[in-house]
Amino acid sequence: KHKHIKYHDFFINNIPEGSRVLDIGCGNGALAFDIASKVPEVIVLGIDISETNIAKAQTMFSRSNIRYVSGDALTDLPDEKFDVIVLSNVLEHIKERIDLLKTLQNRYRPRKILIRVPVFERDWRVPLKKELGIDYRLDDTHYIEYLQEEFFEEMKQAGLIIKHNVVKWGEVWAEAVPSTNGT
Numbered sequence: 001k002h003k004h005i006k007y008h009d010f011f012i013n014n015i016p017e018g019s020r021v022l023d024i025g026c027g028n029g030a031l032a033f034d035i036a037s038k039v040p041e042v043i044v045l046g047i048d049i050s051e052t053n054i055a056k057a058q059t060m061f062s063r064s065n066i067r068y069v070s071g072d073a074l075t076d077l078p079d080e081k082f083d084v085i086v087l088s089n090v091l092e093h094i095k096e097r098i099d100l101l102k103t104l105q106n107r108y109r110p111r112k113i114l115i116r117v118p119v120f121e122r123d124w125r126v127p128l129k130k131e132l133g134i135d136y137r138l139d140d141t142h143y144i145e146y147l148q149e150e151f152f153e154e155m156k157q158a159g160l161i162i163k164h165n166v167v168k169w170g171e172v173w174a175e176a177v178p179s180t181n182g183t
Contacts, residue, residue: 004037005169007088009036011114014175015039015084022082022108024089026074029057029066033165036066036084045078047071065176074100082108088116089171091154102157112175113160120145122170148172 008031015157018041023032036044046068048054054070061180069078074094080178085104104113118138120126126145129136137145144150151172155162165174 007116007169007173010036010116010166011035011086011088013132015042016111017041019043019083019111020081021045021084021086022078022080022110023047023074023086023088024104025087025093026052026057026068027051028067029068030055030095031088032057032066032068033061033063036063045069045080045082047073047076047078053123063094077103082120085110085113089098089118091115092144093116094164095143097144098154098158101155101160101175105159110176111177115176116171116175117151118142118171119151119167120147133134139143146172148175 007181012033012035015035016038019039021035022073023035023044023046026032028122029046032044032046036042042065044066046066048057048070049072051070054068057068085108089115094100097143101113104110123138125135126138148167152162159179160176161179163175163177164174
């Protein structure tokens, strides 16, 4: 999947050299590894709620400039400084998304937050199921299947400005920056 849709490139190309990166929901560490391998002088901390994922990341995707920790991004955020926050297919799994985004901004004051979320229109079955009044989520751990307008409205409510975005492979890939008005 990573090879074909090339979403890793979106993250790599939008992280400045020398950044400290927090990859929330890092999964098995593949994205964190690519960032750490391809962005010069970067330091990455990957956090994931699944201890199994963290064990795989430490085994399969280890590098001297990556550290992985097991924890819940809602309660176990590290007390460190980060320039860039990565949320790759994470927000849709969070019930209080706006609160999380505000917390991340207030705690870390990142230069940017890079986000990847699936959109409602990615598969014809989603709107059909919704029309039929049945559970239309393609993943039952999602709290939302984003309409593009909903995504942009949530970013606005969280005090983020979308610097640029693309809709590709049924996903929104966005670079968000904190608004000058604060959160």
